[in-house]
Structures are given as C-alpha cells and as structure tokens.
Amino acid sequence: MTSSAIEIPFTKRTLANGLDVIVHEDRRVPIVAVNVWYHVGSKNERPGRTGFAHLFEHLMFEGSAHHNKGYFHPLQQAGALLNGSTNTDRTNYWEVVPTSAVDRALWMESDRMGYLLPAVTHERFETQRDVVLNERRQNYENRPYGMALMAISAAMYPPDHPYAWMTIGSADDIRAMQLEDVQTFFRTYYHTANASLVLAGDLDTERAFELADQYFGELQPGVKPPPVACGEVSLAREQRLVFEDRVQVPRIYIAWHSPAMFAAGDAELDLVADLLANGKTSRLYRTLVYEQRVALDVSAHQHSREAGSFFLLVATAAPGQGLTGLLAQVDEALQRVREGGPTDGEMERAIAQAEAHFMYRLQTVGGFGGKSDQLNAYNMLRNDPGFFSVDLERYRRATPESVRGASARYLHDRRIVLSVIPRGQSTLALADSESVLVS
Amino acid sequence: MSADRSRLPEVGPDPAFAFPNIVGHTLPNGLQVRTIEHHGVPVITFVLQVDGGSGADPADKEGLAAVVADMVDEGTGSLSAIDVSDALARIGADYDADVNPDVTTFSLTTLTRFAGRGASLLADMTTKPSVRESDFDRVRQLRLDRLKQLNDLPTAVAERAFLRLMYAQHPYGHLAIGNDLALRSLSIADVAALHAATFRPPQATLIVSGAMSHDDLLAAASIFGEWSDGTRTTEQGPPAAEIEPSDRPALRLAVVPRENAAQSELRIGHLSARRKTPDYPALLVMNALLGGQFVSRVNLRLREEKAYTYGARTGFDWRRGISPFVLSASVHTASTAEAVRDSMAEIADLRDSRPPSDEELTLAKASLTRGYPRNFETAQQVARSVAQLALYGLPDSYFSEFVPKVNAVTREDVTLAAVRYLDPEKLTTLIVGDHTVIADSLATLGLGEPSVLPVEL
Numbered sequence: 001m002t003s004s005a006i007e008i009p010f011t012k013r014t015l016a017n018g019l020d021v022i023v024h025e026d027r028r029v030p031i032v033a034v035n036v037w038y039h040v041g042s043k044n045e046r047p048g049r050t051g052f053a054h055l056f057e058h059l060m061f062e063g064s065a066h067h068n069k070g071y072f073h074p075l076q077q078a079g080a081l082l083n084g085s086t087n088t089d090r091t092n093y094w095e096v097v098p099t100s101a102v103d104r105a106l107w108m109e110s111d112r113m114g115y116l117l118p119a120v121t122h123e124r125f126e127t128q129r130d131v132v133l134n135e136r137r138q139n140y141e142n143r144p145y146g147m148a149l150m151a152i153s154a155a156m157y158p159p160d161h162p163y164a165w166m167t168i169g170s171a172d173d174i175r176a177m178q179l180e181d182v183q184t185f186f187r188t189y190y191h192t193a194n195a196s197l198v199l200a201g202d203l204d205t206e207r208a209f210e211l212a213d214q215y216f217g218e219l220q221p222g223v224k225p226p227p228v229a230c231g232e233v234s235l236a237r238e239q240r241l242v243f244e245d246r247v248q249v250p251r252i253y254i255a256w257h258s259p260a261m262f263a264a265g266d267a268e269l270d271l272v273a274d275l276l277a278n279g280k281t282s283r284l285y286r287t288l289v290y291e292q293r294v295a296l297d298v299s300a301h302q303h304s305r306e307a308g309s310f311f312l313l314v315a316t317a318a319p320g321q322g323l324t325g326l327l328a329q330v331d332e333a334l335q336r337v338r339e340g341g342p343t344d345g346e347m348e349r350a351i352a353q354a355e356a357h358f359m360y361r362l363q364t365v366g367g368f369g370g371k372s373d374q375l376n377a378y379n380m381l382r383n384d385p386g387f388f389s390v391d392l393e394r395y396r397r398a399t400p401e402s403v404r405g406a407s408a409r410y411l412h413d414r415r416i417v418l419s420v421i422p423r424g425q426s427t428l429a430l431a432d433s434e435s436v437l438v439s
Numbered sequence: 440m441s442a443d444r445s446r447l448p449e450v451g452p453d454p455a456f457a458f459p460n461i462v463g464h465t466l467p468n469g470l471q472v473r474t475i476e477h478h479g480v481p482v483i484t485f486v487l488q489v490d491g492g493s494g495a496d497p498a499d500k501e502g503l504a505a506v507v508a509d510m511v512d513e514g515t516g517s518l519s520a521i522d523v524s525d526a527l528a529r530i531g532a533d534y535d536a537d538v539n540p541d542v543t544t545f546s547l548t549t550l551t552r553f554a555g556r557g558a559s560l561l562a563d564m565t566t567k568p569s570v571r572e573s574d575f576d577r578v579r580q581l582r583l584d585r586l587k588q589l590n591d592l593p594t595a596v597a598e599r600a601f602l603r604l605m606y607a608q609h610p611y612g613h614l615a616i617g618n619d620l621a622l623r624s625l626s627i628a629d630v631a632a633l634h635a636a637t638f639r640p641p642q643a644t645l646i647v648s649g650a651m652s653h654d655d656l657l658a659a660a661s662i663f664g665e666w667s668d669g670t671r672t673t674e675q676g677p678p679a680a681e682i683e684p685s686d687r688p689a690l691r692l693a694v695v696p697r698e699n700a701a702q703s704e705l706r707i708g709h710l711s712a713r714r715k716t717p718d719y720p721a722l723l724v725m726n727a728l729l730g731g732q733f734v735s736r737v738n739l740r741l742r743e744e745k746a747y748t749y750g751a752r753t754g755f756d757w758r759r760g761i762s763p764f765v766l767s768a769s770v771h772t773a774s775t776a777e778a779v780r781d782s783m784a785e786i787a788d789l790r791d792s793r794p795p796s797d798e799e800l801t802l803a804k805a806s807l808t809r810g811y812p813r814n815f816e817t818a819q820q821v822a823r824s825v826a827q828l829a830l831y832g833l834p835d836s837y838f839s840e841f842v843p844k845v846n847a848v849t850r851e852d853v854t855l856a857a858v859r860y861l862d863p864e865k866l867t868t869l870i871v872g873d874h875t876v877i878a879d880s881l882a883t884l885g886l887g888e889p890s891v892l893p894v895e896l
C-alpha cells in the first residue's frame with residue numbers, strides 16, 4: 001500500500017430484503033470482523049422515554065428465539081471478542097471471531113435481528129433496566145464533571161428536539177420503561193431494511209456473500225423508518241449556566257452548534273480543534289497550561305453527528321484560578337483564529353496528523369473504529385462505504401482560509417457557557433450564570 | 440439456502456497461528472534490540488522499555504519515576520518542550536509513556552516513511568532529556584493538581600488505597616503518581632539522578648516492529664547505538680521484585696468514606712502470585728472462569744443475576760514480584776454488603792464446594808486461545824507484546840507456545856491453582872462509598888469493624 005492509495009477496498013450488495021452487505025478482504029490475520037449497524041439511536045426516542053435505544057441494546061445480549069439464553073456464551077466459546085454501543089444516531093454490534101467461527105457469529109447476529117422478541121422476558125427486561133441504572137451511576141453520577149454534557153445538551157436544544165438528551169437517558173425515564181415499548185421499538189427499527197452488515201477480514205468475498213444470504217436472506221423486511229425530523233436550531237445569544245459538583249477545581253465548558261458530519265465546515269472545525277487544543281503546540285494549551293499555568297488541561301472537539309453537531313471547548317482551571325480570566329483568554333484565542341486563521345505551519349502540522357491517523361485507521365478489521373465499523377458508518381451516513389478516501393480529501397483540501405472561515409462562521413458569541421464548580425463555592429462561577437439542576 | 444435454526448453452527452478447527460520471527464540484536468553499548476516484521480500498513484512502532492518504574496521510586500520520593508517519564512517529552516538538546524511536541528506532530532506520531540511498577544515504557548508509532556525521524560526523536564528524548572527547572576516545576580505542579588483531582592475519582596481512590604493495603608510501605612505500595620508530600624519534596628537533581636541510574640543501555644530493551652525488513656528495522660534502531668552508558672551517580676537498591684512484602688496479618692475490611700456516593704467502589708483481594716510462575720496458564724484459566732470474562736461466575740452473579748453492577752471482574756495486577764489478585768466492581772450503594780458477600784462466596788466456592796465444571800473449563804480455554812491471533816493485528820500490538828517478554832524474562836517462543844500451554848490445563852490444575860493462590864481467609868475488602876448508609880449492613884458480613892481510611896494514604 002502506498003501513501004497515495006489510502007482506501008478500504010470493498011464490495012457492496014443489497015439482499016432482496018433490503019439488508020446492505022459490505023465485504024472487505026484482509027487476509028493478514030486469521031480473524032473475521034462481523035459488524036452490524038442499525039440506523040437507530042437516542043435521537044429516535046421521545047421525551048419521557050429517553051435512554052430507551054441504549055437499554056434495548058442491552059436486551060440484544062440476553063438471547064433470541066433459537067438461542068434463548070445469554071449471547072456471550074457461544075461466542076466466547078468460539079474465541080470471539082464482542083461488544084455493542086449506542087449513540088445519538090446509530091446502534092452497532094460487533095464480533096471479532098477466528099475465521100473458523102464466522103458461521104456461528106452470523107447465525108447469532110441474524111437470530112437476534114430476526115427473532116429477538118420471544119426471548120425478551122419481564123425478568124430479563126427488569127434486570128437489564130437495573131444494570132443500565134448502575135451504568136448511569138458508575139459513568140455519570142459518581143464521576144467528577146460526569147453530568148456536564150447532560151446540562152449542555154438540554155440547554156442547546158428545545159426539550160423535544162432529538163438531541164436534547166444524552167444516550168444514557170434520564171433515570172426516571174429508564175425506571176418508567178415498559179416491556180411493551182420493547183416490542184414496538186424492535187418492529188420499527190430492528191429489521192433488514194434499517195440495518196447493514198459488514199464482513200471484514202480473512203474470508204473470500206463470494207463466500208462472504210453466500211454466508212450473508214444464508215443467514216440473513218430469510219429475514220422479513222420491515223418498513224424503513226422515516227428520517228428523524230431535526231429542525232434547524234440556533235441559539236439566540238450566549239447563555240451562561242452553572243452547577244455545583246463534587247470537584248476540586250472549576251471547569252468551563254463552551255459549546256456551539258456546528259455543521260453536521262461531512263457537511264461543509266465539519267472537517268475544518270476538526271482542524272480548528274487541533275490547532276486550539278491538541279498537544280503542547282496548540283494555541284490554548286500553550287498559553288493556558290504551558291506558559292501561564294492558569295489551566296490544568298484544555299481540550300476542543302468537533303462532535304460530528306448525523307443531523308447537526310456541536311463544537312465543545314473545555315478548560316479546567318488551575319487551583320486558585322477563576323473562570324472569568326480563563327474565558328477571556330479563550331475568547332482572545334478564538335478571535336485570533338476567526339480573524340487570522342491558522343498559520344501555514346499549523347496547517348502543515350494538522351494535515352500531517354490527519355493523514356497519519358487515517359493510515360492508522362487501516363490497521364484493525366474489527367471493533368469500535370476498525371475498518372468494518374468505518375465501512376458501516378460511511379454506508380449509513382453517505383450510502384457509500386468507499387467514502388474513506390473522500391473523507392481524507394476533505395482534510396487535504398482544507399486551506400487556511402477555509403479553516404478561518406469555518407471558525408468565524410460557527411464559533412461566535414451565540415453559545416452555551418457552563419461553569420462546573422466545587423460545592424459551596426458559587427463565587428467561582430462566571431458572572432450572570434443561571435443555576436441548572438442535573439440528576 | 441437458509442439457516443438451520445435448530446442448532447448453533449459448530450466452530451471449525453482453529454486457524455494455524457505462528458507468531459512472526461523475533462530477531463534479537465545487541466548493540467555495542469549493551470542495548471538489547473528486537474525486530475519483528477509486520478507488513479500490510481506502512482506503519483512502524485518503536486517501544487523503548489527501561490528497567491525501573493514506580494517500584495524504583497525511593498521511599499520518600501514516591502512519584503519520581505513518573506515525573507522522570509514526563510520530562511522525556513519536555514525538551515532535548517536545542518529543542519524545547521514545544522519543539523518536541525511540534526516534531527512529533529509533523530510525523531503524525533502517536534507517542535505514549537507508561538510507568539509500570541517494574542519498568543517505564545515509551546512508545547512511538549509513525550508512518551514508515553518517517554521511521555528515521557521517529558527513531559532519532561525518540562532516542563534524543565529518552566536518552567538526552569533537557570530537564571529544565573521551569574519544565575520540571577510545571578510538570579510537578581500538574582501532577583500535584585492531578586493528585587488533588589483524583590481524590591474525587593472513586594476508582595483512583597480505590598486503586599491507591601488497595602495497593603497500600605496490599606503492600607504497605609513496600610515499593611509496590613503506591614500508584615505511579617505518588618503522593619503530595621513526596622512530590623513537593625522532589626528536586627530537579629532527583630530527576631537527573633533517577634534518569635542516570637535507570638536509563639542505561641544494558642538495562643533497556645528496544646523493540647521495533649513495522650512494515651520493513653529486519654535489516655531496515657535494525658537500521659532505523661541504530662541511532663540508539665549512540666546512547667552511551669554514562670557514569671552512575673547513585674547506587675540503586677535491589678529491584679522492587681526482589682523485596683518480600685512484610686508478612687503481616689491483612690486487614691479484613693476497610694472503608695474510605697464518600698458521602699452521598701451513588702455507588703460503592705469495591706476491591707477484594709490479596710497478594711497471590713508472580714507473573715513468571717509456571718502456574719501462569721492455570722491461573723489464566725482459573726481467572727477467566729471466575730471473573731476474567733463476561734461469562735464468568737462473578738459477572739454472571741453480580742450483573743446478570745443480581746443487577747448490583749454494570750460489571751464485575753477479577754484479575755491479577757501482574758508485576759515481576761508478588762502480585763495481587765483482585766475482584767473489582769462498582770456496585771449500587773444499597774447492594775454493597777450483598778455484593779461483597781456474593782463476591783467472597785464465589786472466590787471461596789471455587790476452591791472447595793464448586794470446582795470448575797468441564798464446561799466452564801472448556802469455555803475459559805476456548806475464549807483464551809481461539810481468538811489469540813487478534814492480539815497481533817497492529818505493529819504497536821506486536822511491539823508491546825514483545826516488550827512483555829523483556830519485562831517478565833519470557834522466551835521468544837512464548838507466543839507460539841501460549842495456545843498449547845493453555846489448552847493443556849486440566850480441571851485439577853485449576854483447582855490446585857485456586858487452592859494455592861486464592862485464600863478466602865486472607866482477602867481484604869475495600870469499599871469507597873457512603874459509609875453512613877452501608878455501615879449497618881457491613882456489620883452482618885462477619886468481617887469485624889471496618890478500618891476507616893482517609894482519602895489519601
């Protein structure tokens with residue numbers, strides 16, 4: 001492979017029942033990645049039932065009609081690594097199996113795609129509801145700053161907007177869920193017309209399609225659900241929020257609405273995030289952490305999503321430092337980017353990093369972020385599994401002016417500014433911040 | 440053709456697996472170099488592993504080795520910290536330093552076309568760090584502030600307290616980050632002294648893996664031949680692995696109070712085995728079926744049956760010397776005592792009343808061996824794996840022998856390992872959680888009054 005040919009070769013066919021099947025051969029290691037995406041996430045939920053898509057993901061590991069017990073056992077027995085995850089836009093499931101166990105993995109994935117419901121009992125449902133409540137306690141409630149993104153999501157969108165809540169959902173909603181909700185959800189979203197399957201690794205392409213057809217071809221197609229209506233949203237002004245947490249030092253979160261994944265400006269905002277806060281050379285790290293030592297850390301990230309993204313900048317104050325000064329410094333750096341854009345040196349560095357990271361993404365066939373996961377992502381969002389090379393071109397084509405333009409267009413003063421401060425130290429918050437409740 | 444849903448497809452014979460050839464070289468300065476070809480994607484990884492991790496911290500200077508590791512990317516020669524960061528970015532490098540109890544490991548991954556630049560940069564950074572006062576002061580302050588933040592992170596509080604409970608004042612008894620008092624007392628001279636004592640070619644191993652021939656990999660590594668073995672400024676004491684922990688009676692139950700905690704962070708364990716023990720394959724199998732995988736006694740009971748937790752696991756925190764066996768979980772506050780009782784019962788039962796069944800044994804062995812080749816998909820995975828050989832003094836044939844050795848483990852081996860390496864009477868239970876809420880239920884465990892520990896110790 002040469003640096004000019006960075007791509008993931010693939011073959012895509014659609015079964016008669018609407019299931020997209022994508023195959024990528026990579027024979028270096030005797031393993032096969034099985035990767036299934038369902039085009040459903042928390043943005044398909046409604047207020048009052050937030051967290052449902054993720055709870056449903058848990059149920060997918062509890063058995064299906066023809067294997068009416070735990071999903072892990074037969075796959076562990078085959079030497080598989082497996083997992084699943086839910087985000088706002090999609091739910092994915094994957095196994096990495098030795099070449100000798102492809103049949104078993106496909107049997108298992110197809111069985112839960114086609115025949116899940118007979119295996120979902122009240123008892124299993126209630127157990128997983130409690131497991132998810134524990135997941136929420138462990139990863140959000142019992143973690144410093146763990147509730148910040150919930151407050152931000154709620155503030156950025158009207159309460160009924162599909163991105164107004166996080167994937168984990170509210171604890172009250174999770175407790176209120178009913179088994180009947182599971183059945184409707186499965187019939188609406190879990191079927192061949194709303195899913196895609198990638199097989200990547202040590203197998204022959206034609207054989208892979210035969211196997212896909214053998215296991216998934218019999219499944220009944222459903223009706224492809226309509227896209228979720230995500231109205232255009234914007235903030236009218238800067239909104240300042242604050243909540244107290246069990247933390248030692250205050251932290252500031254600044255969030256802006258930004259272009260959807262792959263839309264104009266999305267790649268540029270990735271590069272802006274790099275130049276602001278990736279590594280010691282980045283502008284904010286250098287100023288705030290390295291030179292002036294007023295912050296402990298700073299990060300920036302364009303959180304790209306299907307129907308609209310957000311750009312998030314986070315800085316943790318050094319002990320004794322207030323957030324007012326930190327915000328002023330951040331604003332000064334933002335203004336310089338909006339006015340002057342990146343230097344040529346910054347652009348070269350950012351592009352070099354992007355190119356290397358695209359190459360690193362070609363190293364693994366399975367798991368989160370492996371080639372199979374990427375093929376499914378591009379297929380779902382662009383209807384083109386081969387979008388990898390186009391994706392890279394977005395970065396190669398970015399110019400100092402396009403980066404400057406994107407920062408000027410999106411990183412303006414209509415934003416959410418959240419202070420998370422140690423309990424009982426309300427004076428550390430930014431002035432004029434409205435107190436929010438998180439739970 | 441449609442699927443036969445009446446039974447699961449059988450799994451075919453395991454695919455053949457052979458670990459790629461490891462070629463060893465010794466440079467004139469004494470540095471061990473190992474090269475492994477890994478073709479497919481034009482990427483190369485360098486791993487430099489030096490003896491002396493957090494276990495080499497002098498008693499009153501806990502945290503020093505980690506500061507030394509931090510100073511490695513803070514400047515070298517004419518390059519400032521910013522210049523180093525810039526140089527790494529320009530070759531798209533993925534750089535990482537990891538301070539282990541026995542060794543410190545530096546890893547740099549880049550594209551093969553930058554192999555020379557990557558090697559030269561890593562060599563300069565690790566062997567000739569500038570160690571400037573202002574950088575040292577900033578790095579230390581960031582670590583002091585990080586320590587403060589860790590006090591609010593239940594997992595970190597639990598890890599730190601548990602190591603102290605296991606090892607007391609032994610060199611393994613602290614996290615790499617150390618403690619506040621020790622960090623404050625450090626000087627730049629301490630950094631220079633530990634670097635001089637531990638960063639020496641005869642005590643280090645360089646592993647290079649990537650899409651190049653052995654000759655080219657070795658050529659890329661040759662820049663490390665310029666690393667001279669300077670004069671040692673301080674005598675190092677015996678390595679941590681060779682010091683026996685004191686054989687004092689262990690605390691049965693300890694609590695670090697965390698008011699209004701949403702969950703209790705749980706650790707249950709005791710010192711158990713050394714990584715190099717010949718019983719290692721049996722211990723792996725034993726751990727897999729007890730709590731080392733999703734389908735294991737502990738996770739099935741605590742998560743899938745009782746829903747006390749999002750997940751529970753067991754494992755060995757391996758090191759060269761005696762290492763802890765530990766069960767970890769974050770459990771709902773209201774279920775804390777029940778979770779402890781169930782966990783201890785699972786550990787005890789494996790030794791006597793419920794030895795492993797054939798089915799459990801088969802499952803554990805299959806999950807350890809059948810997917811084994813997936814551990815070696817990237818150059819970085821390969822290089823880090825070979826670094827483990829150097830860390831634990833294992834033979835180059837280790838990876839090729841792994842599957843047959845695990846498959847040879849019998850039920851008797853597992854039972855014997857459980858009897859030899861697990862002792863319910865010696866288990867220490869540590870809870871980071873809301874003590875006022877759980878105190879009454881803890882009293883029913885029969886472990887006596889809990890010792891109440893401070894957040895920092």
